[in-house]
Amino acid sequence: KPIIEIRNGEAYLSFKSDPLWAKQNKRKLVTTKLLGKAVVPNQNFTNPDGTPLSIEKDYFGKKRNIDNPFPGAFETPVNGEIKVWPKTKN
Helix, strand or coil, X not given: CCEEEEECCEEXXXXXXXXXXXXXXXXXXXXXXXXXXXXXXXCECECCCCCECECCECCCCCECCCCCCCXXXXXXXXXXXXXXXXXXXX
């Protein structure tokens, strides 16, 4: 179960992810094409400027594995605590 803890104005997230997911399961990069259209507006998911969406970097700006990205906000599996705010590059 993920836990968020605030200490001295900084936010820390603690949880465990299974590193075997990186090898056992094949995933696709999140893109406009993969997401399809939003139901209510019947519009594609795009960047604010209208260009196609492609989530090639994780929360910290780390480049994702284009062929098999790790699911979620972090490209590298997390086991333990990670500082998520203020954001720093890991």
